[in-house]
Amino acid sequence: MQPHHDHTTSAGTLTGTVFTVCAMIDTHDYMKTIILAFVGAIVSFVVTLVLKKVMKRFEK
Secondary structure (H helix, E strand, O other): OOOOOOOOHHHHHHHHHHHHHHHHHOHHHHHHHHHHHHHHHHHHHHHHHHHHHHHHHOOO
């Protein structure tokens, strides 16, 4: 027989921690994070396209 686990305490603790951290972070930090994530995604996409073209050139 396995013991019964009540996950409401851990879920409440996790949710409270997340909301507390979110309340402490400044709006400018959110914007900076969004912009850096967008720039990182664009750079990753462009590098992938360039590497595909380079690989095609070496395969011929």
